[in-house]
Amino acid sequence: MTRVFVFTNHKGGVGKSTSATNTALGIAGMLRRAGAPNSRVLLIDTDSQAHATLVTTGTKDYGTDNSLYTVLMADRQNAAQTLLNCIVQSTWDADLHVLPGSPMLEGAERELMGIAGAPYRLADPLSRIINRYAAVVIDTRPSFSLMTEMGLIAATDAIVPVEPRYLETVGLMSVIGKINDIREGWRQPNLRVSGILITKMNTRIRGHNHLLDELKTHTVLGKLLVGIIPANEAVSYAHQNHQSVFNYDPQAPASKAYAQFVGKLVQRIAKGGV
Numbered sequence: 001m002t003r004v005f006v007f008t009n010h011k012g013g014v015g016k017s018t019s020a021t022n023t024a025l026g027i028a029g030m031l032r033r034a035g036a037p038n039s040r041v042l043l044i045d046t047d048s049q050a051h052a053t054l055v056t057t058g059t060k061d062y063g064t065d066n067s068l069y070t071v072l073m074a075d076r077q078n079a080a081q082t083l084l085n086c087i088v089q090s091t092w093d094a095d096l097h098v099l100p101g102s103p104m105l106e107g108a109e110r111e112l113m114g115i116a117g118a119p120y121r122l123a124d125p126l127s128r129i130i131n132r133y134a135a136v137v138i139d140t141r142p143s144f145s146l147m148t149e150m151g152l153i154a155a156t157d158a159i160v161p162v163e164p165r166y167l168e169t170v171g172l173m174s175v176i177g178k179i180n181d182i183r184e185g186w187r188q189p190n191l192r193v194s195g196i197l198i199t200k201m202n203t204r205i206r207g208h209n210h211l212l213d214e215l216k217t218h219t220v221l222g223k224l225l226v227g228i229i230p231a232n233e234a235v236s237y238a239h240q241n242h243q244s245v246f247n248y249d250p251q252a253p254a255s256k257a258y259a260q261f262v263g264k265l266v267q268r269i270a271k272g273g274v
């Protein structure tokens, strides 16, 4: 079964798109270096801001005919073929493919609201073509909207990026509760909360260290911690240049931390289990 990693948190600006894009590239590179027979990774952008699309393809000029919107609006019989037609190669790596997001997705939520089966409009066609990929990574918008629900329903592993200043236990527990609601409510036994990824960590800020210590000792959340990405200006520079942080500066602290995190995900892909 191809693992589908969805990065989600209804808080804005916590590093969902940064993590989704760099993780997708990192998985492709790591699998290739390990000699895996298939190292192709598909990045799906479900956010109408299309930031992940912009940095990985150099444009967010996708819409009615060539984006995730097209797939969602397609006749259900043709949806899988439409999805294949809309996938583009990223500018980052030949093995990193992108199903682009689009500003049109904003309207798609309204257009699809109330249509039977709407939440499955991504999961269904994706399941029919997923064998072509070693892994899929989904970026979501900062809200629990229909688009995010679609991303979660299509996924096997939910990863929650969170800044140390937002680490309130209550907030995190509610995100995890929401993901578990999707799992139960939509009968998606394959979906699970697979990890909490701390982003923009600054060890010189006492509050950050304090919150991290609290998280580590929390009975539920402590076990879910899968990585800590330092606050690092290389990330902003990489964004400005539409580059991955690995490519911008492989030795940057954020690159090393993302590589470590990706290593854990690749181990899971290889094991096929937890």
Ligand SMILES: Nc1ncnc2c1ncn2[C@@H]1O[C@H](COP(=O)(O)OP(=O)(O)OP(=O)(O)O)[C@@H](O)[C@H]1O
Pocket (backbone or CB within 6 Å): 011, 012, 013, 014, 015, 016, 017, 018, 019, 047, 049, 051, 140, 141, 142, 199, 200, 201, 229, 230, 231, 232, 233, 235, 236, 239, 254
């Ligand atoms: N580790 C980091 N160090 C420094 N800056 C970072 C780091 N990670 C992300 N950023 C910056 O934080 C901002 C938000 O990041 P990003 O777009 O990935 O968050 P997001 O959760 O996807 O946002 P949104 O909720 O709007 O989709 C960006 O300007 C990005 O460059």
Ligand SMILES: [Mg+2]
Pocket (backbone or CB within 6 Å): 016, 017, 018, 047, 051, 052, 139, 140, 141
């Ligand atoms: Mg984003």
